[in-house]
Amino acid sequence: xxxxxxxxxxxxxxxxxxxxxxxxxxxxxxxxxxxxxxxxxxxxxxxxxxxxxxxxxxxxxxxxxxxxxxxxxxxxxxxxxxxxxxxxxxxxxxxxxxxxxxxxxxxxxxxxxxxxxxxxxxxxxxxxxxxxxxxxxxxxxxxxxxxxxxxxxxxxxxxxxxxxxxxxxxxxxxxxxxxxxxxxxxxxxxxxxxxxxxxxxxxxxxxxxxxxxxxxxxxxxxxxxxxxxxxxxxxxxxxxxxxxxxxxxxxxxxxxxxxxxxxxxxxxxx
Numbered sequence: 001x002x003x004x005x006x007x008x009x010x011x012x013x014x015x016x017x018x019x020x021x022x023x024x025x026x027x028x029x030x031x032x033x034x035x036x037x038x039x040x041x042x043x044x045x046x047x048x049x050x051x052x053x054x055x056x057x058x059x060x061x062x063x064x065x066x067x068x069x070x071x072x073x074x075x076x077x078x079x080x081x082x083x084x085x086x087x088x089x090x091x092x093x094x095x096x097x098x099x100x101x102x103x104x105x106x107x108x109x110x111x112x113x114x115x116x117x118x119x120x121x122x123x124x125x126x127x128x129x130x131x132x133x134x135x136x137x138x139x140x141x142x143x144x145x146x147x148x149x150x151x152x153x154x155x156x157x158x159x160x161x162x163x164x165x166x167x168x169x170x171x172x173x174x175x176x177x178x179x180x181x182x183x184x185x186x187x188x189x190x191x192x193x194x195x196x197x198x199x200x201x202x203x204x205x206x207x208x209x210x211x212x213x214x215x216x217x218x219x220x221x222x223x224x225x226x227x228x229x230x231x232x233x234x235x236x237x238x239x240x241x242x243x244x245x246x247x248x249x250x251x252x253x254x255x256x257x258x259x260x261x262x263x264x265x266x267x268x269x270x
Contacts, residue, residue, distance in 0.1 A: 004019055004020040004028060004030065004031040004034070005031055006019045006032075007042070011196060013049065014046060014052070015052045016042075016051065016052070017055065017056055018031065018055040021056040024102075027061055027063060027111075032084030033084065038184050040087065040119055043087075046114075049199070050193075050200055052097050053089070053096060053099065053111075054101055054184075055101060056110075059103040060099075060100045060104040060112070061104060062103055062108060063105035063264070075236045082138040083139055085114070088098045088139075089116070090116070095116050096114075096117075097118075100112050100118055100120045100126075102122060104124065106130055109141075110138055110141040112127060113139070113148060114139065118174065119176065119179060120178045121178070121180065122165065123180070123181060124165065124181060125164075126174075127157070129161035129162075153174070157172070166179075197253055200256050202260065205264065206267060234265070
């Protein structure tokens, strides 16, 4: 059985493509499990510095596969989960950029909301319409959307299930940029390649972890200050700290040596 997913890695950048174009990349349980497995493998690969998630045109992801018709949301088996991608993108140590290059509906948009950076297509349609289908939003969207865009925006789009375009998505704070559809993936790749070359792997991993843990655990400013100090002490005096400054002064690309597979220590472990 095909997973509906493809993965390519080049020069430190991994591109994961939701790849069922005839079905507009409609999401299945198999795809969810495959995406989680791909995330885990890429996060463990020191050669990968950044990850781009996109969809095979003409859509990013048209939402859950409704091939079951009226029975699509029938009573599920005991193994059902409303968050089928494990781990979610925000739990990875590598930056994840969602190149939302076409329509993203329901879980198509909620998995994009788990990424660190989102770029939207200006003429595509976006919605989290589950309340209009007799169910409710999934993919941890009751947490990601209010933390990213605020409670008012979350209530607006989750409780109405309404449709909006890329320009409104950016205006609402759901993404950082809105571009013509054929420019979305190239822009995401530019960001990912810049990270792969110019950002120290350990620095990116520690900063990302602190950013999301602050949101998850509600750290007060004083606790964030303590953790920033602790994490500085982990990297100061290490080869990458000297290399970063040296490369900047010498106007050359840095040659990073830190490896998450060998040196990673969790941030603020429970």
